[in-house]
Amino acid sequence: MSSKVQLSWDSMVTGETLGVFRSTFDAEHTREFAHIVDPQQQVYTDGTAPSLAYDTLHAVKDFIELPQGTVHSKESVEFHAPALVDQPATVLVLVADKSVRRGRKNFTLECRVFTGSHHVISAFKSFVVPGKTEEPDSSTSRSFDFGLFTAGTNPGQAGPKRQVETVEFVVVQSLLDEFGRVTATDGPIHTDSRIATEQFGGTILQGMYLFELASQTMTRFSSPSQWLSSGKLAAKIVGSSITGETVTIIPTAHRVTNGDTVHVHCSFEARTSSGSTVFVAEAVGPLTAKKYLKELAS
Structure with missing residues (x-):
């Protein structure tokens, strides 16, 4: 369903409900997403669907005008329940x-994703509009990261930081094209080498792909179904990685909290082979996997 009129930044009103996007996503869509982000079928092995297959730009583009050059700068997601495909x-x-x-x-x-009557995801997507304005800076700055970037001040077991297995891959155009198609992140900077090379030196990787890989790492501390029932992940997209570069995602477990359920707090940094940091994130999720429970909670 498409809106007849897309809102611009000037016509937005904070607190306004824009409406409901009714997608055509089905089980085939989630399978296609999973094939792109988990081609070796190493993560989604328990029948749980990748919830981020529903957290796309389709709904955003239905309501909001995104001028060429709009930057997706931050993303925060709280998972409530696995998706019902x-x-x-x-x-x-x-x-x-x-x-x-x-x-x-x-x-x-704010995007609240439902499958049927089940509230699956609460997502906050932040964007920067291209160009400069003479308007004065806003007096207040709100945060939508669930407190994750300041969570280091919260009580918990702050043992020595432990680096978890890194994730490494090469940015190739086929990945940008396929991921862009299923997530509506198929703008020219990701798919048109002529336009992107002029600005960035090559087509650039979508930040939400790195977000998905960070989410996958968090599933290993428990299971996909547990992580996608209660996990929280917040990220800042601070740079760009272009085709041909190798990207390494470095996860670090830095704190464990005990309660009814043991939780692990992690940070992420994605670096390119050229030495740039392009993505940083913080996450908290259940810690039940025996391998990590013994190592981190002891």
Whole structure:
């Protein structure tokens, strides 16, 4: 379903409910997404569908005008329940915030994803609009990271930091094309080498692909179904990686908290072979896997 009129930054109102996006996503869509992000079938092995297959830009583009050059700068997701792939998917879209910072227009949308009546995901997507504005900077700056980037101040077992297995891959155009097609992140900077090379030196990797790989790492501390029932992940996209570069995602487990369920707190950094950091993230999720429970919670 498409909106007749897409809102621009100027016409957004903070707190406004934009409407419900009714997607055509089905079991085939989630299988295709899983094949792209987990081609060796090493992660989603318990029948759980990858929930981020529903957290795409399709709903955003249905309501919001995204001028060429709009940057997806931050993403935060709280998982509530595994997706029910045999149920229709809907996304409630709200304007969480709009602001001016350092002469740039920013906005954040809240997307509440449902499969059937099940609330699957609460996602906050932040964007920076291209160009400069003479409007004064906003007086307040709201955070939508679930407190994860300041979680180091919370009580918990702060043992020695332990680096978890890194993830490494080469950015290739076929990946950008396939991932862009299923997530609506198929803009020219990701798919048109002529346009992207002029600005970045090559087509650039979608930040949400790195977000998905960080989410996959968190499943290994428990299971896909447990992580996608209660995990939280917040990320900042701080740079770009282009075709031909090798990207390494470095996860670090830095804290364990005990309660009814043991949780592990992790940080992530994605670096390119050229030495640039392009992505940083913080996450918290259940810790039940025997391998990590013995190593981290002791």
